[in-house]
Amino acid sequence: MTTLPQLNSFPPDAFVEALAGIYEHSPWIAARAAALRPFASLAALKQALQAVVTEASEDAQLALLRAHPELAGKAAIAGTLTAESSGEQAASGLDRCSPAEFATLQDLNARYRDKFGFPFILAVKGPTGRGLSRAAIIAAFARRLGNTHGDEMRECLRQVHRIAEIRLNALLQVEQRFGAQVMDWAETLGAISDAEGQLTCAYMTDAHRRSAAQLRDWMREAGMEAHIDAAGNVVGRYAAAQADAKTLLTGSHYDTVRNGGKYDGRLGILLPIALVRHLHARGERLPFHLEVIGFAEEEGVRFRSTFLGSSAITGRFDPRLLEQRDGDGTSMREALSAAGHDPAHIPAIARDPASLLGFVEVHIEQGPVLLERGLPLGVVTAIAGSSRYLVELTGVASHAGTTPMGMRRDAAAAAAEIVLLVEARCSGRGALVGTVGQLEVPQGSVNVIPGACRLSLDIRAASDEERLAAVDEILAGISAICARRGIEEKLWKLVEADAAPCAPALMNRLGAAIEAAGLPRFDLLSGAGHDAMEMARITEVAMLFVRCGNGGISHNPLETMTADDAEIAGEVLLGFLKDLAYA
Known part of the structure; x- marks a missing residue:
């Protein structure tokens, strides 16, 4: 097994040899990265390799793209793929295409090459590293044929880096503590929907109640005391040893827009649950209570009023909203009662600001800034x-x-x-x-x-x-x-x-945790609204953005992220919690 310390200590030739299969037929990338050692972490190594490609000439970048084989193309038929490419294509069943699928892929390959001049490149092991279906591969192929040359070249380079990331994980035998679990949970939750064939989870529908129950169960399994409050918020508490300790809040919303994505909001609930599970398994407690809140409603889909869940926590829930009706004529009061909640108990949900340390929210960026910069994480400066x-x-x-x-x-x-x-x-x-x-x-x-x-x-x-x-x-x-x-x-x-600026002290702790993980700190604004805006009314807030793929698209079934980005976000959030514990 190769280790990062070994890679740091190898002579340059041995370093290049060890990374020979990471970038397809392109040893120059490892050769240039060798001079940047030592790498403090796997994340730092990945960033260094990526930087070499980014700083290379366009001709060198095109040569890198053209070194990759077509999917189910001539090299696959002839059996001349590299071992890495062969394994990747087999993992997605591209060696078992039906005649119709094979014909479709050959047609797409030809049209793509004619348009762009390089092969279609996709990390076929996908966001989880376990493999995309042939249908998903063909759909991505057809969709990306509509891109411009510049956009597609940038996307292909991103896919090359994702392929390299997966290969590095295999080389170093990486075992994830958080990312894979978060992706699995997101898939399970994403299958609970108000509508067939898409993800829609609107306030107090059957899918919404089932999602809340699932989150509560995962919280309890992770070692938390958990309940669903009168507004539908799912609240998990990982208590400190001292009962009079203050509380750090974290979380996000679990409702969705119509036909939305699997990670918007939900990442910020699932990732902290995974962290608590890790702490509980190790018998570790924090010197503060940690509460993970799945806010019941942020999107405003059913009753056209946003931040219902977080406004209950801040004590600003407007009781007049209970009389608002959805498109079928059902009032919010009736929907809550049908779900077993008593609206009269909502005022009791409000938290005492004096008991709080702050609120930190993890969220996919819902935009392309981190993606374009090749960064998995960013520190939010303010919510617009x-x-x-x-x-x-x-x-x-x-x-x-x-x-x-x-x-x-x-x-x-x-x-x-x-x-x-x-x-x-x-x-x-x-x-x-x-x-x-x-x-x-x-x-x-x-x-x-x-x-x-x-x-x-x-x-x-x-x-x-x-x-x-x-x-x-x-x-x-x-x-x-x-x-x-x-x-x-x-x-x-x-x-x-109003705009909600993030607390500089909390931002700096997040930034320090990112740098401790071997990544550069990058600050950016959130143009989208988040529950942190509401929470800022009663406590200091911070936000950690996580890169999303497919051009940064969100509120859409194409919304995506990777297990590796979820993993590094988990490492950073854990570092943030431990740093706060010693403050």
């Missing part, structure tokens, strides 16, 4: 504040053929100008972003000038001052556009959420 509006425009519907262009009161044209106004005002302003995510022409017709249009407006920034200034300018711009075009406007404010 958000202003959301619904805008309704009223013009005059008239005949498309007989109304001169200069005499039109076209609501859709005004909406188009507003979209461009938002884009122009928010572009090039750092963390400020603006989005028109909904745009509708009610009862529109191909031969009628639109007399009405509805659109949404979402403005976010790390600084409330910057966000509100942008909102003021955009709303003034909307009024000016409508006045010039003879359009009536109505605006409804939907959300006004």
